[in-house]
Amino acid sequence: MKPDSVKVTLKTFRFNAETDYLPYYKHYEMKVGKDELILDLLNRIKWEHDGSFSYRRSCRHGICGACGIKVNGRATLACKQNALELVELFGNELLIEPQSKKRVVKDMIIDKKDFWDKHAKVKPYVATDIDPHPEHETKQSIEEFNKFLDSDLCIQCGNCHYACPVVEVNENYLGPAAFNAAYRFTVDTRDEVGEERLKLTAQMESGVWDCVKCFECAEACPKEINPIEKITKLHNLQFEQGVAERNIATRHAEGFLRGMKKYGYLDEADIVSYSEGYLGMYKHLKTAAKMLRAGKIHWHSGIPFINSVPKIKNLNEVQKLIKISQTNKL
Ligand code: SF4
Numbered sequence: 001m002k003p004d005s006v007k008v009t010l011k012t013f014r015f016n017a018e019t020d021y022l023p024y025y026k027h028y029e030m031k032v033g034k035d036e037l038i039l040d041l042l043n044r045i046k047w048e049h050d051g052s053f054s055y056r057r058s059c060r061h062g063i064c065g066a067c068g069i070k071v072n073g074r075a076t077l078a079c080k081q082n083a084l085e086l087v088e089l090f091g092n093e094l095l096i097e098p099q100s101k102k103r104v105v106k107d108m109i110i111d112k113k114d115f116w117d118k119h120a121k122v123k124p125y126v127a128t129d130i131d132p133h134p135e136h137e138t139k140q141s142i143e144e145f146n147k148f149l150d151s152d153l154c155i156q157c158g159n160c161h162y163a164c165p166v167v168e169v170n171e172n173y174l175g176p177a178a179f180n181a182a183y184r185f186t187v188d189t190r191d192e193v194g195e196e197r198l199k200l201t202a203q204m205e206s207g208v209w210d211c212v213k214c215f216e217c218a219e220a221c222p223k224e225i226n227p228i229e230k231i232t233k234l235h236n237l238q239f240e241q242g243v244a245e246r247n248i249a250t251r252h253a254e255g256f257l258r259g260m261k262k263y264g265y266l267d268e269a270d271i272v273s274y275s276e277g278y279l280g281m282y283k284h285l286k287t288a289a290k291m292l293r294a295g296k297i298h299w300h301s302g303i304p305f306i307n308s309v310p311k312i313k314n315l316n317e318v319q320k321l322i323k324i325s326q327t328n329k330l
């Protein structure tokens with residue numbers, strides 16, 4: 001039987017951008033009950049140990065998105081997360097940190113300006129000319145509504161954004177929450193600026209093609225929105241509406257499909273020559289040598305007009321699956 005309470009140490013990040021030169025960690029020990037949430041523990045630090053401890057919270061019901069933090073490196077919504085569940089996972093010392101240490105204003109409070117600015121760029125609202133004296137409401141069918149139902153659950157907590165490794169290294173990258181919003185309003189039949197959003201999210205460096213598909217955003221989302229799925233849908237919409245830019249990333253996606261259709265296998269050499277050109281292949285000669293030794297490519301791989309990959313058995317089955325996946329609404 002699980003105990004009703006457990007002694008826990010909270011190793012807590014502390015920093016005041018106005019007065020501290022460097023951040024530090026303070027330890028707080030407390031007995032944690034089985035029904036307590038991480039937010040209850042933050043409250044207890046403030047109320048029982050140190051009134052200067054700072055964090056954001058408002059609704060306490062997973063609605064306002066204010067209380068996103070990291071516990072042992074895992075993105076968490078403090079008011080939704082049971083504390084002893086994390087003790088079971090990580091042990092009796094919990095590391096309490098803000099979503100992004102480099103943006104800290106005070107303790108758990110970070111400056112989310114980059115998040116809000118990027119969100120605003122995708123026009124996260126239904127953009128249309130509204131008749132000031134409408135004679136009837138603008139209805140949505142259930143099918144239309146279902147297209148964006150889950151992405152509409154976003155509470156802008158920023159957990160996915162600050163868990164994303166590309167956001168960390170590329171200040172232009174719009175990030176998973178902005179892409180989720182771009183998708184949500186682009187597929188809304190009442191909206192009129194979908195093409196503008198698709199063009200914006202198609203750009204290299206800032207757009208969806210710079211996603212490295214690590215799935216961190218899906219793990220981090222407390223609303224189970226799965227932003228990477230919306231990123232994939234934006235890829236498809238860009239191709240469907242003819243706004244996908246011709247660049248390494250889009251050619252890589254096309255090259256992948258090309259090999260699968262032709263052989264049922266990924267043609268590693270063809271995908272490089274197709275996406276980067278024959279000159280671009282020289283950059284990868286070292287990797288190619290390793291792949292050759294490992295039997296992943298053959299000596300004639302990548303040479304034009306030579307089929308370098310053996311065809312899979314039942315290739316027609318793979319081709320049928322590709323066709324279905326392209327015609328079915330995903
Ligand atoms: S899957 Fe893409 S958007 Fe999501 S965290 Fe990884 S790089 Fe960022």
Ligand code: SF4
Pocket residue numbers: 153154155156157158159160161176177180220221222223224225227
């Ligand atoms: S997609 Fe999920 S994790 Fe990202 S901001 Fe919205 S609710 Fe938070």
Ligand code: FES
Pocket residue numbers: 056057058059060061062063064065066067068077078079080
């Ligand atoms: S306090 Fe509002 S989502 Fe946690």
